[in-house]
Amino acid sequence: MSLGQKIGRLRQERGLTLQEVSDGSGLTPSFLSRLERDKVNISVANLRKLAQFFSVQMTHFFEGEDSQQAGQVLTVADRVRLSLDDAPVQVYALLPPNSDLEARLLEARPGSGQQGFSGRGSQMVLVLQGQLRYTLGDEEYTLNTGDTLFYRDDMAHSWINSGETLAVVLTVSALAGREER
Template sequence: MSLGQKIGRLRQERGLTLQEVSEGSGLTPSFLSRLERDKVNISVANLRKLAQFFSIQMTHFFEGEDSQQIGQTVRPHERVRLSLDDAPVQVFSLLPPNGDLEARLIEAIPGSGQQGFSSRGGQMLLVLEGSLRYQLGDEEYELHSGDTLFYRDDVAHSWVNSGTQQAKVLTISVLSGRE
């Protein structure tokens, strides 16, 4: 959203006319109209006048600009650990929260595992290293490095590292029905 659009939205959300903003800020209605339509640029001094009129910080006009990026990087040291440090199964979040996807990296020592039941949506897992025995309801799957499994995440499920080495698994959940 452009700066002009943000100013226009703020004015409309507060139920103000161009004339009212003009009188409160000292800027002409025609200038404000052109600004909202991105036909003119605004100086820092005039932007400060608008911020004072609306009783907001100037940074309000620029908030959310970072979220406009096409991509977002989460470095390994930035991953959020979702398990205790000494747990046999380590779980790391790979994506920022509040999205439509949830991605996790799971590292499990031999013989360890997890069980669960939820109704979040669908889940895909890719075994990066090692082997898993995966139970979905009454069905059992033996998965090895490179195998992918997809299922609706509304059934009871459990898994165990059935191999002799650490297993690494990437899981991606499509979250549905978020509130």
């Protein structure tokens, strides 16, 4: 099942109209309609808006059948890319769906970065390689290889790869107040 079909099925399972999803996510009804019919691609930022609206993790949209095993291994080949192929920041999901955590591996080209979103939990950032300049509200932090930053994900935040090489970053989010599915 395609990403658009999964979004459409989730909307229908919850008895929502395109307009209701639009009102709650900030995406236009026409975009949502084209997305459900696989006529457009969605950015990571907009997919996050939908995940927050539906109170699911972003990986929910990529999950397959539930596994009956006690553990699950996600190989490098099994990682779900959450970004477009040519995006300056590549984002990969690291955990299986239905986890209480959201973990991502980010690979950011020099000078690239992302604007943060107000979230509903705590965030940990570990720089595996490179250097980031991280802004939380009015405070700014420089993170080098091996540095960790922890914060509540309820304020405006952004970051940029301030180094001259590829930055590789692990992020882990503990989702507070997450609805059980």
